[in-house]
Amino acid sequence: MNPPSDNGPQAVYAAIRAEADERLEAFRTAPVPRIHIGMATCGIASGAMETKAAFEEALAAQNIEAKIHSVGCIGHCYAEPWVIIDYPDSGFPPIFYHNVTPGKAKMLAKLFLLEGDPRFEHVYGATEENEMIPWVGEFPRFNREKRLITEKCGKVDPEEINDYIAEKGYGALAKALEGSPESVIQEVSDARLRGRGGAGFPTGKKWQLARSAEGGSKVVICNADEGDPGAYMDRTLLESNPHQMLEGMILCGYAVGAHRGIVYVRSEYPLAVSILRTAIDQAREKGVLGENILGSGFNFDITIFQGSGAFVCGEETALIRSIEGSRGMPQHRPPYPVVKGLNGEPTVINNVKTLASIPPIIENGAEWFASIGTESSTGTAVFSVVGDVVHPGLVEIPMGVTLRELIFDICGGIHKKKKFHAVQIGGPSGGCLPESFLDTPIDYDSLTDAGAMMGSGGMVVMDQETCMVNVSRYFLDFTQKESCGKCTFCRIGTYHLLEILHRITIGEGEEGDLEKLETLSKDIKAGSLCGLGRTAPNPVLTSLAYFRDEYEAHIKEKKCPGLTCRPLIAFYIDLDKCARGCDACVGCCPTDAVFTTRTRKKGIDLELCVKCGECMVACPPEYDAVRKVSPPHLAPVVDRPPEGEKK
Amino acid sequence: MAKIVIDGAEIETEEGANLLKVCLDNDIYIPNLCRLETDETPHASCRLCFVEVAGYKSPVPSCTVAVTDEMVVKTDTEPVRRLQKTGLRFLLSTHKIECKDCPANKQCELQDIAKFLKVGLKPKGLKQRFHETDVDERHPCFTYYPNRCVLCGKCIRVCRQEHGQSTLTFARRGIDTVVSCFQGDDIEKLPCEDYRACAAICPVGALEVK
Numbered sequence: 001m002n003p004p005s006d007n008g009p010q011a012v013y014a015a016i017r018a019e020a021d022e023r024l025e026a027f028r029t030a031p032v033p034r035i036h037i038g039m040a041t042c043g044i045a046s047g048a049m050e051t052k053a054a055f056e057e058a059l060a061a062q063n064i065e066a067k068i069h070s071v072g073c074i075g076h077c078y079a080e081p082w083v084i085i086d087y088p089d090s091g092f093p094p095i096f097y098h099n100v101t102p103g104k105a106k107m108l109a110k111l112f113l114l115e116g117d118p119r120f121e122h123v124y125g126a127t128e129e130n131e132m133i134p135w136v137g138e139f140p141r142f143n144r145e146k147r148l149i150t151e152k153c154g155k156v157d158p159e160e161i162n163d164y165i166a167e168k169g170y171g172a173l174a175k176a177l178e179g180s181p182e183s184v185i186q187e188v189s190d191a192r193l194r195g196r197g198g199a200g201f202p203t204g205k206k207w208q209l210a211r212s213a214e215g216g217s218k219v220v221i222c223n224a225d226e227g228d229p230g231a232y233m234d235r236t237l238l239e240s241n242p243h244q245m246l247e248g249m250i251l252c253g254y255a256v257g258a259h260r261g262i263v264y265v266r267s268e269y270p271l272a273v274s275i276l277r278t279a280i281d282q283a284r285e286k287g288v289l290g291e292n293i294l295g296s297g298f299n300f301d302i303t304i305f306q307g308s309g310a311f312v313c314g315e316e317t318a319l320i321r322s323i324e325g326s327r328g329m330p331q332h333r334p335p336y337p338v339v340k341g342l343n344g345e346p347t348v349i350n351n352v353k354t355l356a357s358i359p360p361i362i363e364n365g366a367e368w369f370a371s372i373g374t375e376s377s378t379g380t381a382v383f384s385v386v387g388d389v390v391h392p393g394l395v396e397i398p399m400g401v402t403l404r405e406l407i408f409d410i411c412g413g414i415h416k417k418k419k420f421h422a423v424q425i426g427g428p429s430g431g432c433l434p435e436s437f438l439d440t441p442i443d444y445d446s447l448t449d450a451g452a453m454m455g456s457g458g459m460v461v462m463d464q465e466t467c468m469v470n471v472s473r474y475f476l477d478f479t480q481k482e483s484c485g486k487c488t489f490c491r492i493g494t495y496h497l498l499e500i501l502h503r504i505t506i507g508e509g510e511e512g513d514l515e516k517l518e519t520l521s522k523d524i525k526a527g528s529l530c531g532l533g534r535t536a537p538n539p540v541l542t543s544l545a546y547f548r549d550e551y552e553a554h555i556k557e558k559k560c561p562g563l564t565c566r567p568l569i570a571f572y573i574d575l576d577k578c579a580r581g582c583d584a585c586v587g588c589c590p591t592d593a594v595f596t597t598r599t600r601k602k603g604i605d606l607e608l609c610v611k612c613g614e615c616m617v618a619c620p621p622e623y624d625a626v627r628k629v630s631p632p633h634l635a636p637v638v639d640r641p642p643e644g645e646k647k
Numbered sequence: 648m649a650k651i652v653i654d655g656a657e658i659e660t661e662e663g664a665n666l667l668k669v670c671l672d673n674d675i676y677i678p679n680l681c682r683l684e685t686d687e688t689p690h691a692s693c694r695l696c697f698v699e700v701a702g703y704k705s706p707v708p709s710c711t712v713a714v715t716d717e718m719v720v721k722t723d724t725e726p727v728r729r730l731q732k733t734g735l736r737f738l739l740s741t742h743k744i745e746c747k748d749c750p751a752n753k754q755c756e757l758q759d760i761a762k763f764l765k766v767g768l769k770p771k772g773l774k775q776r777f778h779e780t781d782v783d784e785r786h787p788c789f790t791y792y793p794n795r796c797v798l799c800g801k802c803i804r805v806c807r808q809e810h811g812q813s814t815l816t817f818a819r820r821g822i823d824t825v826v827s828c829f830q831g832d833d834i835e836k837l838p839c840e841d842y843r844a845c846a847a848i849c850p851v852g853a854l855e856v857k
Contacts, residue, residue, distance in 0.1 A: 292674075484824075486817075487695045492737035494821070496740065496773055
């Protein structure tokens with residue numbers, strides 16, 4: 001181990017850092033307004049490109065001098081597209097605006113940047129404490145988070161390495177390179193970091209195994225094959241701050257003695273791939289990647305491998321097969337990849353979030369990291385909370401926060417007038433938990449005990465209008481389609497689960513089906529080859545345990561309590577509420593099932609109705625006359641007047 | 648050398664030997680479909696060769712177990728048989744039972760396993776599900792019957808082991824998975840004319856030489 005020297009990694013780093021700091025300082029002190037726009041995929045999908053173009057156009061047209069700073073995602077999906085306008089000369093603090101349409105952008109350019117009026121009616125909050133505008137730090141959606149992994153997301157331009165370096169980026173690497181690889185592993189072990197991909201294997205232990213494994217050409221793989229429906233944590237991280245993960249990967253390479261890293265990323269993430277490419281190139285240019293990293297003599301390079309979107313390739317042995325050029329099919333473990341992985345070499349495979357956790361651990365120390373979270377699950381968890389919540393998005397919380405705090409306090413709870421019904425955690429491998437589990441702390445063990453699992457961070461919140469049988473059917477449909485087909489239990493077993501669930505949702509469930517679902521599920525869990533099959537029945541088993549009455553209603557009463565399963569519901573129009581002469585529902589019905597009654601109100605011809613629900617959406621809220629019922633025979637019959645009769 | 652106990656009988660064998668092979672060599676039958684003697688690593692896909700090994704929570708496929716000294720193994724317990732029966736019923740639910748017209752009749756490993764496990768050929772309580780195509784004639788030398796195939800993958804692996812790369816492959820996913828061939832290959836260059844181990848090794852008559 002070399003002591004810090006004049007030309008050691010820390011010294012080399014200091015020079016790079018000074019350059020980045022200077023650049024940032026110049027940007028911060030320039031006497032012009034700065035407009036930060038969130039430009040990750042989620043922002044772009046909500047129109048951030050158009051918003052940015054509108055700003056550019058307005059600035060040019062009105063000769064306003066201002067800097068536009070494209071940044072990643074801050075995780076506040078409900079606010080997309082968002083901008084922060086930092087205009088010190090206006091006397092206002094930096095202001096966060098949400099849902100900034102191109103029109104709003106042009107208006108803000110003119111009225112705020114030109115005339116100094118920040119338009120209070122459009123302000124979401126200020127990003128600094130001040131006396132004029134409420135500070136976002138006072139809102140639970142902002143202040144209840146603990147950001148380690150996503151700390152720099154939305155602050156830095158992901159395509160500008162200097163932004164990351166100016167935020168202390170690659171400082172952990174410089175620090176670690178002055179010490180021994182073993183001390184890096186020790187730090188990670190002491191931090192008690194567990195794999196963020198879902199299973200929660202201790203990262204330090206995995207690295208130790210890889211370090212002691214024999215092999216000349218060890219490999220580090222970053223698993224960015226995020227595939228759970230509704231989960232987008234890894235994508236956001238790669239699109240918003242790729243360098244933190246890259247730094248973690250280089251640290252891992254140093255720790256285990258590898259010189260080669262591969263980022264396995266889905267090709268469905270084109271923006272993440274392109275941002276990663278830029279980041280890798282810039283890191284090489286800066287000398288933090290490639291040969292003789294920061295003058296330490298340590299070599300490590302990273303390449304990108306694009307997966308073709310098979311869910312099962314997130315399983316590590318299938319992922320390796322896929323890189324080797326074969327069909328992505330899992331193999332029996334042991335041997336584990338840390339012993340015999342890619343091309344037979346010891347291979348460490350870590351999730352994006354696991355690797356992104358490494359730099360903060362090295363920077364701040366294991367003790368600091370272990371003080372966050374709970375005893376058995378240290379650090380933070382990143383969740384993409386989606387579904388029927390008021391403030392969906394990416395949330396990073398310390399482990400141990402309860403589901404209730406996350407869903408209700410941080411994410412704003414369920415939309416008005418509706419009730420919480422269930423939360424699905426862990427994607428197709430996870431489970432659905434009911435209201436009685438809301439006080440469960442979010443950590444690996446508590447969630448597993450509840451029958452769900454931590455998973456990689458997908459969380460779908462569902463309100464009362466959700467049918468749990470249909471949710472199970474959806475997940476089984478997913479796993480069945482994504483099963484690689486190798487082993488009997490997963491390939492055929494999940495098909496039979498799906499077949500039974502399908503029958504139940506169309507009203508053809510039979511007595512004994514639930515028992516059959518249970519026994520088949522247990523056998524599939526015990527018999528399958530890889531994690532995909534072994535966890536595929538979880539959505540069925542948990543929903544059967546916690547929402548059995550819904551299954552029974554489908555089978556015995558042919559009733560769907562969540563009013564979701566189409567064959568078991570019917571629409572009708574409440575004649576007391578229907579307004580004479582309003583034709584909103586008639587116009588939108590694709591099958592001409594809505595007709596006018598003799599009293600000039602509306603009725604639905606149940607023979608023609610395809611239950612698309614369009615009429616319910618179209619009916620003006622002040623009438624709110626369309627009703628849904630289950631079972632269908634509860635819908636009152638309104639006769640259609642004979643053709644040609646005078647209305 | 649390792650001394651192990653299988654179903655109460657003491658057996659001497661090599662340390663690290665494959666447990667399934669040890670059982671079979673000692674006339675202890677364990678249902679299996681996907682094991683190839685020449686496999687470097689266990690394929691472990693048919694999920695029939697379960698046994699109980701002391702120290703393991705639940706049954707494990709014996710083809711994946713390397714023998715260690717003083718290992719205690721049970722091959723005939725309720726959890727083992729239950730998993731084997733479920734696995735077999737799953738396979739039978741996608742296997743067209745037309746034994747009379749099948750060339751594998753009486754040599755069919757599915758029939759043997761069903762007899763051994765005392766399971767009828769019709770999978771009780773499971774809806775049968777077949778591929779639309781009954782006969783696949785795309786391969787120049789072989790006829791493939793998707794609704795007989797148990798997807799043990801042995802044909803693919805013997806071909807690869809012989810030629811370095813396989814002319815057969817798995818295709819599609821989930822319940823639709825089949826064995827397929829790479830179309831567009833130059834038939835002249837395929838080794839299939841002289842080499843038919845794939846058809847010979849098929850346990851159920853799903854590959855026939857044309």
